[in-house]
Amino acid sequence: MPSTAALPSHPAPGPEARLAFTELLLGCEEAQTCAEAAVAWLVHHAHAVQVLCLAPDDTDSHRLVPLASYGVADAEGFVLALHDPAHPLVEALQWTEPHWFPPGQLPSELPLAATGCFSLSLGPAAPGTPPPGLLLVVSALPTVSPDAAWLAGHLGMHLARLFKGRQLVRLEEASSELAARVNAATEELATQNELLRRQAIQLEQASAAKSQFLANMSHELRTPLNAILGYTNMLLQGVNGELSKTQLRSLSRIDSNGRHLLEIINEILDITRIEAGRMPLHLSEFRLPELIQEVMAELDPIIARSKLAVSASMEGNLPPVYGDRQKVKQIVVNLLSNALKFTHEGSIRLLASYEVPTATFHIAVADTGIGIDPVHQEKIWEDFQQVDSSPTRAYGGTGLGLSICRRLAAMLDGRISLKSAPAQGSTFTLHLPRRTRRT
Structure with a gap:
């Protein structure tokens, strides 16, 4: 102490x-x-x-x-x-x-x-x-x-x-400083929002102008092309006299390529109409068996050339569908055409069934073709996109077909699903409600 x-x-x-x-x-x-x-x-x-x-x-x-x-x-x-x-x-x-x-x-x-x-x-x-x-x-x-x-x-x-x-x-000082920062950030955010709003308007205007341009160009291209196909068909029927085999072969090629070009133009016109909200729905009651028979008949020449085993099967007593018949047919034709395009050997099956609890039709197109890698399965639904988009790709086309199919399915209150793997084929399925409620 x-x-x-x-x-x-x-x-x-x-x-x-x-x-x-x-x-x-x-x-x-x-x-x-x-x-x-x-x-x-x-x-x-x-x-x-x-x-x-x-x-x-x-x-x-x-x-x-x-x-x-x-x-x-x-x-x-x-x-x-x-x-x-x-x-x-x-x-x-x-x-x-x-x-x-x-x-x-x-x-x-x-x-x-x-x-x-x-x-x-x-x-x-x-x-x-x-x-x-x-x-x-x-x-x-x-x-x-x-x-x-x-x-x-x-x-x-x-x-x-x-x-x-x-x-x-x-x-209080920290609160004042924080309030000042929040005010500055709010002002900056408001400025950025206004800039984004203006950019969005500009993008909408540019998109509308693009859609209008494509629609106009598609119409301008389709008019003379229909005339070319009409005259070609008349020549093939011998209206102007009998043709030699060489002439028939050349005119057939003109007709084939002209129809392919017309199909591309129609796809561009469809996508522009859908984007612009000008694609109308024509609702009516129809039956799937008759529609699938029409699809098979329409693609019969391509099926015959493919040498593939193509079959269609449907459940018995399928109820009628209330929707846009032409758009359902367009989707099925596109899915079956893709299967024929990407299948070199094996078979293609078109299956139609009805699920009672959900009142949903399932129209599946299953092939044994090249298949699609999972990393590319989202890409194929985008506009103008293909798995191989290079100029030297093995398969032609605009890359609009599946995009149009998905949008048409959405217009019909439905959807399209995909199951696929490389070298194991693909199955595209249209899931469609019994009644489309949109008008």
Whole structure:
């Protein structure tokens, strides 16, 4: 314990001294000024020969640093980290009574470690908040003065008020800064939204212009092409006289390529009509068996040339369909044509069935062709896209057929699914409700 041989001659403080110090604290708005006043009061009235006041760091509330001191050399460099609960001074923060640390018990980096000191907590820490601070006092008395304990309590309450106010100011500043950032971001977002809106309008106008151009061009191309096909057909029928085999072969090629070109033009016209929302629906009641027979008859020349085993089978007693017959036929023709195009050997099966619980028709075209890798199965539904889009691709076409089929199926409240794998064939299935509800 500290020696009593060097007791100071200061008189014990009376009520006036305590009242004066309390008034000083109430008029003090800076934590360091309050701490310096408290240290001076302890030296003058409480027999303190060395004092070190620790308080939360401005930049890191999870550590205490010196705020004021008296008679302590090199106090400025000391830091008490609060994340170490085993540190004796961190434990002392929770004590409500003064505690004596004999020489050598505290870490050597503490300036008062060699002499021993009393610790006084400046009030218990509130839950979730750092403690107000700690007073370390080397006293000329064998015990710490009751006046020092009284001062610690009052100083702790006042420092806690100041730190809380400082935190509120910082929160207000941070809130103002955040509000300014939010306002700036909101303005930027509004600017970007306006730019995007204008770009969207421009894109819509460009898309509409493109669709209108394609529709006009398709019409302008189809008119003379129909005339070419008409005259070609007349020549093939011998209207202008009998033709030689060479002439017949040449005219047949003109007719074949002309019809292929007409099919491409029709696909472009269809996609532009769908995009522009001008593709009408003509709803009526029809039966699938008759429709599938028409499809098979229409593609019979291609089926004959393919040398493939092509079959069609349907469940018995299929109910009638209420939808757009021409569009259903267009989808089935396209799916079967694709199967013939991409199947070199094996078979193709066209299957029609009806699912009673969901009132849904399933029209499947299954082939043993080249198949489609899963990584490309989404690509084939996009406009003008094929698995192989290179100029040297083995298969021709615009890449619009499946895109048109999917859109037509959606117009009919249906959808098209695909199951396929490379070299294992493909199965495209049109799922069609018994009744189309769109008009």
